[in-house]
Amino acid sequence: MSDSNSDAAALLQQARLRLSIPDDLFALSELDVLYSEREEALWSYMRPSGRPSFTPPMLADFGNWQRLIAAHFGPDRVPLKYLILGSRAPGVFCFGGDLELFANLIRDGNRDALAAYGYRCVEILHRNMHSLDLPILTIGMVQGQALGGGFEALLSFDYIIAERGSSFGLPEVMFGLFPGMGAHAILSRRLGQAMADRIIMGNETYRPKPCMKWASFSTWPSRVKAKQQCVISSPSRAGATPAWLVRAAPAAGPTTSAWPNCATSSTIGPTRHCNCVSRISS
Numbered sequence: 001m002s003d004s005n006s007d008a009a010a011l012l013q014q015a016r017l018r019l020s021i022p023d024d025l026f027a028l029s030e031l032d033v034l035y036s037e038r039e040e041a042l043w044s045y046m047r048p049s050g051r052p053s054f055t056p057p058m059l060a061d062f063g064n065w066q067r068l069i070a071a072h073f074g075p076d077r078v079p080l081k082y083l084i085l086g087s088r089a090p091g092v093f094c095f096g097g098d099l100e101l102f103a104n105l106i107r108d109g110n111r112d113a114l115a116a117y118g119y120r121c122v123e124i125l126h127r128n129m130h131s132l133d134l135p136i137l138t139i140g141m142v143q144g145q146a147l148g149g150g151f152e153a154l155l156s157f158d159y160i161i162a163e164r165g166s167s168f169g170l171p172e173v174m175f176g177l178f179p180g181m182g183a184h185a186i187l188s189r190r191l192g193q194a195m196a197d198r199i200i201m202g203n204e205t206y207r208p209k210p211c212m213k214w215a216s217f218s219t220w221p222s223r224v225k226a227k228q229q230c231v232i233s234s235p236s237r238a239g240a241t242p243a244w245l246v247r248a249a250p251a252a253g254p255t256t257s258a259w260p261n262c263a264t265s266s267t268i269g270p271t272r273h274c275n276c277v278s279r280i281s282s
Helices: 002-020 056-072 099-108 111-129 149-154 171-175 183-191 193-202
Strands: 031-036 041-046 082-087 092-094 137-142 145-147 159-162 167-169 229-233 261-265 271-273
Touching: 031 056, 041 056, 056 111, 082 092, 092 149, 099 111, 111 149, 137 149, 145 149, 149 167, 149 183, 171 193, 183 193
Parallel strands: 041 082, 082 137, 092 145, 137 159, 145 167
Antiparallel strands: 031 041, 229 261, 261 271
C-alpha cells in the first residue's frame, strides 16, 4: 500500500509540475520549445518565419521566452538544469541583425528606433550571460552558419556545441558596421585586444577546426547528422567535466555542479559520443 501511495504522490507531483509550465511558453510563434522531464532540460529552437535573423518578432519571442522561464523554472518550481538553444533553419544557426530593418530605419533617419533595437538585443544577451539568474547551464547548439549577431549570441552561452561543418564570423565591416552587441568586449576579455580586433576587422569566416589553433579553443565535435539528437545526463563522477566538454563563456555567477554529458544518437545507428566542444574562454 505504501508503494502505491508513493507512486500516486509522484504522479501527482509530476502533474502539478506540468500544469505549472505556462502554455504561452509552447505557443511562441518563432521559437519551438520542448521540456524534457527526465533530463530537466528545456530545448528551444529558433523557427524564423523569414530570413534567419534577429527580427523584431524573433526578439519579442525571446523576451517572452526569458520572462516565462525565469518566472516558472528553478528552485521550488519546475526543475531545470539545462537550457539549450538551436535552430530549425537548414544550415543556419542565425545571421544576426535584421539588415533590412537597419536599412529602412537609416533611410528614414529613425535613430531612436535603431537604438531601441540595439538595446533590446543587448538586454536579451545580457540576461542570457547571467543564465536568467537561475542555477542552470546554458548551451548553444550550432548546426550551420553563425554570423554577426548570431555569433555574438553564442558567446553569451556557457557552452557551445557545434557540428564540424559549422562556420562563424563577424562580417559587419562589409556593411560599414561593427559588432555592437557585445562581441568586442567579450572577445577582448577572452582572446586579448589584438586577436579580438583581428576577428572583428578581418572579415574572415572561421571553421571549428582552425579555431583549435587559438589558445582559448579546444577540439570541436565530429559532424552531427540532422536526425541525431543530443542526450544530456549527469556524469558518473560528481563535478567531473567530460573530456570533450569545456566552458564556452565565463560564469556570470555560481553555476550548478552537475555537468552535462552530451551524446549524439542516430535514429538509424548506434549511439556515439561527441568528441568535444570548443572552449572560447580563458
